[in-house]
Amino acid sequence: MNLELENLSVKVDNKDILKDFNLKIKPGEIHAIMGPNGVGKSTLSKVIMGYPDYKIVKGDIKVDNKSIKELEITKRAKLGIFLVYQNPVSIEGVRSSEVLKSSYDAVSNEKKSLYEFITNIEDISVELNMNKDMLHREFNVGFSGGERKKNEILWLLMLKPKFIILDELDSGLDVDSLKVVTEALNKYLEENKETSVLIITHYTRILDYLKPKYVHMVKDGTIIKSGDFSLAKLIEKYGYNQSFDIKGDLTCE
Amino acid sequence: MNKICIETSEFDLKITSNEDYFLEIKKALTLKVSVCKNVQSKIIFLSKDSSIDLDIELLEFASLDIQGLGINTTLTCNTKENENSNLKSVISIASYKDSCNKININMASSNSNCNFFLNGVNLENNKLYFTVNGIINKNLENVLLEENTCIINRKDGDSKIIPNLLVDSDSTVANHSAFIGKLDDEVIRYLNSRGIEDREAKKILLRAVLLGKMDLGEAQEEFRNLLNLIID
Numbered sequence: 001m002n003l004e005l006e007n008l009s010v011k012v013d014n015k016d017i018l019k020d021f022n023l024k025i026k027p028g029e030i031h032a033i034m035g036p037n038g039v040g041k042s043t044l045s046k047v048i049m050g051y052p053d054y055k056i057v058k059g060d061i062k063v064d065n066k067s068i069k070e071l072e073i074t075k076r077a078k079l080g081i082f083l084v085y086q087n088p089v090s091i092e093g094v095r096s097s098e099v100l101k102s103s104y105d106a107v108s109n110e111k112k113s114l115y116e117f118i119t120n121i122e123d124i125s126v127e128l129n130m131n132k133d134m135l136h137r138e139f140n141v142g143f144s145g146g147e148r149k150k151n152e153i154l155w156l157l158m159l160k161p162k163f164i165i166l167d168e169l170d171s172g173l174d175v176d177s178l179k180v181v182t183e184a185l186n187k188y189l190e191e192n193k194e195t196s197v198l199i200i201t202h203y204t205r206i207l208d209y210l211k212p213k214y215v216h217m218v219k220d221g222t223i224i225k226s227g228d229f230s231l232a233k234l235i236e237k238y239g240y241n242q243s244f245d246i247k248g249d250l251t252c253e
Numbered sequence: 254m255n256k257i258c259i260e261t262s263e264f265d266l267k268i269t270s271n272e273d274y275f276l277e278i279k280k281a282l283t284l285k286v287s288v289c290k291n292v293q294s295k296i297i298f299l300s301k302d303s304s305i306d307l308d309i310e311l312l313e314f315a316s317l318d319i320q321g322l323g324i325n326t327t328l329t330c331n332t333k334e335n336e337n338s339n340l341k342s343v344i345s346i347a348s349y350k351d352s353c354n355k356i357n358i359n360m361a362s363s364n365s366n367c368n369f370f371l372n373g374v375n376l377e378n379n380k381l382y383f384t385v386n387g388i389i390n391k392n393l394e395n396v397l398l399e400e401n402t403c404i405i406n407r408k409d410g411d412s413k414i415i416p417n418l419l420v421d422s423d424s425t426v427a428n429h430s431a432f433i434g435k436l437d438d439e440v441i442r443y444l445n446s447r448g449i450e451d452r453e454a455k456k457i458l459l460r461a462v463l464l465g466k467m468d469l470g471e472a473q474e475e476f477r478n479l480l481n482l483i484i485d
Contacts, residue, residue, distance in 0.1 A: 049446050051442060072445070073442065073445040073446050074445045074446075074448055074449065074450050074451075076446075077445070077446055077447055077448035078448050082446075083446055085443070088443070089437075089439060089440050089443045091440060091457075091458070091461060092461060092465055093460070093461030093462060093464065093465015093466065094457055094458075094460070094461040094465065098457070099444070099447075099449075099457065102444075102449050102453060102457060103444075103447035103448050103449055106447070106448035106449050106450065106453070107447070107448035138465070155447065159447070159448075
């Protein structure tokens with residue numbers, strides 16, 4: 001999936017959050033957005049997903065050259081955009097498998113019986129080193145942060161999206177779980193070469209496992225520097241404050 | 254499970270052995286349930302457009318798990334627990350007509366437990382009131398009483414919870430929780446981001462409020478189907 005943010009300016013509660021934000025992600029590319037807290041990174045994920053509280057005051061969002069600015073959240077999900085949340089919700093009184101099935105029926109063109117569906121998600125849960133019982137428990141209730149993230153990835157692998165946003169995927173994941181999850185993602189990307197990924201992160205750790213083609217540094221709601229993976233290493237070495245000041249001619253092709 | 258379809262206005266259910274019951278209540282009913290000494294039982298009930306006047310008595314060492322769904326139902330419930338008895342109750346009311354419900358939980362003897370969950374969904378702009386009185390009498394020991402009451406307003410209904418704990422004993426644990434609110438927008442948006450439309454997302458969440466704490470076994474499908482019709 002080709003995703004383009006063109007001169008995008010966004011307000012929330014009348015406050016400017018993104019300003020003249022430009023980003024182009026081609027099919028099969030992995031991009032990383034990095035920046036300190038409060039610069040608009042998570043806002044970006046909600047804007048792409050279509051959250052109504054985030055008002056686009058200027059610019060456009062395009063998928064495969066078509067504007068999706070007016071499209072509701074559910075329609076964007078059905079187009080193939082998938083957001084892995086930093087803090088996934090929990091829902092008491094509903095089994096995980098029930099929620100996943102409702103989503104699958106809404107999004108997928110393939111029809112599966114309940115038995116086929118449960119078998120499928122149980123197989124995926126094994127791949128992610130999840131306890132199968134978790135699928136039959138209340139959605140994310142009593143799950144650790146890492147288990148909730150794995151549940152997000154299980155959902156992703158089930159829906160087979162074309163554009164993936166990973167919002168701070170590594171937060172709450174121990175190193176073993178991070179390996180398992182990124183292995184599953186890399187395998188998925190290998191099998192679905194046109195799928196694009198936007199990684200939103202503070203830290204470079206996840207980028208050692210999911211290698212981005214481009215890294216973008218965000219400050220005050222806009223991209224101020226772009227480069228390849230070496231930009232991430234620069235940030236790791238100097239921190240954000242110093243990196244913002246370093247002049248460089250690292251550019252994306 | 255023994256299935257009983259009740260079409261009379263009064264019904265006495267005396268439970269003398271460890272058996273379970275599914276009661277389908279067809280009209281306004283005065284229902285007396287008594288669980289005999291040393292007996293464990295489970296009752297599931299379903300009621301639509303009827304009022305229920307429910308009296309429950311548990312004799313010594315009796316145990317009852319009662320779970321029920323009332324659609325447009327007004328419930329008056331009085332419970333009495335004797336020594337070493339155990340009552341667990343999960344009752345849900347979904348209503349688009351005015352419904353004022355009153356529950357009196359009378360912990361009459363020592364060494365007794367009661368966990369009472371009362372869930373409501375106010376479907377339109379009607380009244381939905383729950384008054385829950387938990388009474389623990391003097392000189393009792395080792396009594397545990399928990400009242401949990403919740404109402405979700407689907408629209409702008411007039412909902413009220415009046416929880417009371419009247420405790421006249423030192424050796425007890427008594428808690429209550431009360432919540433009135435709407436469905437969580439953050440959760441709805443999350444489900445939207447998974448392709449689930451608003452209507453279906455709200456159905457899922459309303460079913461979770463009304464049925465989530467119940468263990469209905471074979472009755473699950475019947476309850477869900479009825480709820481789907483009502484919520485739609």
